[in-house]
Amino acid sequence: MPKRLTLATAAFAAALAAPAYAGIGPQITNFTLSNGLEVVVIPDHRTPVVTHMLWYKVGSADETPGKSGLAHFLEHLMFKGTAKNPAGRFSEVVATIGGQENAFTAADYTGYFQRVPRDKLQTMMEFEADRMTGLVLTDEVVRPELDVVLEEQNMRVANNPAARLGEQMDAALYLNHPYGRPVIGWRHEIEQLDREGALEFYRRFYSPNNAILVVAGDVTPEEIRTLAQEIYGKVPRVAEIKPRVRPQEPVQEAARTVTLADPRVTQPSLSRYYLVPSSTTARAGESEALDVLSHILGHGANSRLYQTLVVDKAIAVSAGAGYDGTAVDNTRLSVFATPKPGTSLPQLEEAVDAVLADLVANGVTAEELERSKSHMIANAVYANDNQRMLAQWYGASLATGTTVEQVRAWPDRIALVSADAVRDAARRWLDKRRSVTGYLVKDTRHEEKRS
């Protein structure tokens, strides 16, 4: 679901639904270095391994209009070396020691991570601190990397009708806010990105006072404090960071539809996005209610949508819903369904709307409320066993304006969500005037012409 996170791996997206459980998870420590770098330490002593993540509080929503794709392009360019470490050396070292690495860009943040044996943490920190301000870019490395990014856009979007529809739906959902543009960028704008623009963006946003270091694994807060101060503490603040004030949405008052027809579509589908508050913009308890609402509506085979459309009416092969609450600004709650052969998209949409209308009118049952909440809280507890998911969850939350304490207390807040709160959230936010409905259909015009 989280289209704004398409550039992260699939596992990251799952992590967003699986936060820590207050009081049960590891003792998390956080502090800030004198140069402004926030540090989060998540102890996990089961294996002598560490996850080292550096998050920058900058993403595609912070790009200058007309330069979409720049945050993601810079993420690629961050592997091009510094005066101290030539291009490729960092990745080579990670590979040699049997580590894993990755990087990801989203609307609100950009992150770099390595998972390595614990005795290599210092090396990772040295590499990461070095490229925080030391990146060296030449046209020789920038041009070919642009081709790599364009090919990525080809593969992920241009040749993927569902992804293209998602882009067009985001553009229609957001009338004014930069979440309306794709994280990977509009192709015609990616093509114009260059070295100077990337360096300017880098100098403006890559600075210790705009970053969060998350270290999870077989470490203690004390050693991380010492190590981080010694290595990252030397990196000077190079930029003054302004508050992230993006253009906000006007009152949304007109339901939209977007239809994408493509000859390659083998399975038509229906999607709906609603513009809703994020955990950062919501009133107290409302983001949690939306989380529970989306769970009851569309998470798994017990959900309303699945039970009604797939099981009872047997008009859909799949159906579900999701809520992407980890965002600086207003986000979306999405609903989707794919029809069985013989069911048209308008028929399917009518059935989806009936499920939503029933929930708005009659609320949820005590039984489904408890089942969903238990499931969500259990997931959060299990997430404590997954070092990388936990690091991801804290990083993404802190990068979008949530505190460590708020993340820890999330299960407690979920436990407090009442049936009334879920119904109220449905009434307030499942408002078609704040929505866009997407139709993915097979384009049969070519065949018609042939006959």
Next chain:
Amino acid sequence: MPKRLTLATAAFAAALAAPAYAGIGPQITNFTLSNGLEVVVIPDHRTPVVTHMLWYKVGSADETPGKSGLAHFLEHLMFKGTAKNPAGRFSEVVATIGGQENAFTAADYTGYFQRVPRDKLQTMMEFEADRMTGLVLTDEVVRPELDVVLEEQNMRVANNPAARLGEQMDAALYLNHPYGRPVIGWRHEIEQLDREGALEFYRRFYSPNNAILVVAGDVTPEEIRTLAQEIYGKVPRVAEIKPRVRPQEPVQEAARTVTLADPRVTQPSLSRYYLVPSSTTARAGESEALDVLSHILGHGANSRLYQTLVVDKAIAVSAGAGYDGTAVDNTRLSVFATPKPGTSLPQLEEAVDAVLADLVANGVTAEELERSKSHMIANAVYANDNQRMLAQWYGASLATGTTVEQVRAWPDRIALVSADAVRDAARRWLDKRRSVTGYLVKDTRHEEKRS
């Protein structure tokens, strides 16, 4: 039709369809002062009156995202006085001498005009040159004027369901380009506009090298050259003006709809916007073909849409089309129809689509081509008799990248449009994937609840 021009008076919109006729109109002279001010002189000696217009090549599409409405707000603030001329004096003088004045803001330009006896031209120039760089703004005048603008937004947009639908359609038509936001601004952003922002915008864009002076009336080029040099020539260049490079549209590949339901709607209606080239972005001849196409399709009672929907099928009370070619970037061709009672919007849309499909498939007849072209050229010839329309036409054209010679030759280019060119333009640009369809409907939910 030209929603982007809503802040200009209705007469101006009409003028855009009525350019000069080459070789027949007045001898137009144009030159540039050493400080960069372009000057256009349009002699018209029938009455001892002059139209004095100053155009700035800046409009709502040049605003910083998040500050929508600033160009228009500044237009209002331009009447707040200078060190030399306190607030109100300029307007008072115009009124005292029996003149008229107005100002207007569009996506691509902002203009100020007075129509006065010819012996008062120098006075107008002095006032206008004075406020080009001499504006003085205090919070005492800015705050109340913001309330005036908010009330204007209330009247023109908030309380006008059709205008609100138009805003939402523009936002859906433009996925990336600033033409997607309203000229008057999004209300929540207008509310945040302030003195500092207005002054910054003013200093950035109000400079002789970013302006066009148009003088039409009982004057000679020689006297205007002398007068303009003497008065406007003294105004220093205060800003370096960068090329107007706005974020452009990605490939449009998904048809959109927007539905606005409001209890106050008494007459439902259907609109369709297509994203098409403007006279500035089109290939040679294509903008003229689009002009003829929109005329054949929807101008007057002989047009295809009117004949089919209102006369033959009798399912609509009105129907038409328009093309707004005077724009820096890609613009729109619009189609509209209002149903007779008993006709649903989907039925009406099907009939509209049939008219468009027929034109795309079979092109236009020689007879309708000639009739439309003659009508358009005749309109252009008649426009030569309207001093203000002519001044408006030249000003808007020059402010959006067209030359005086191109404006003059427009009727000749229209005369050259072939039936094939019209059909080709229809085939290429009446593509639903590049369109948004708007439905304005009565919201009956309240009544349903009552029953």
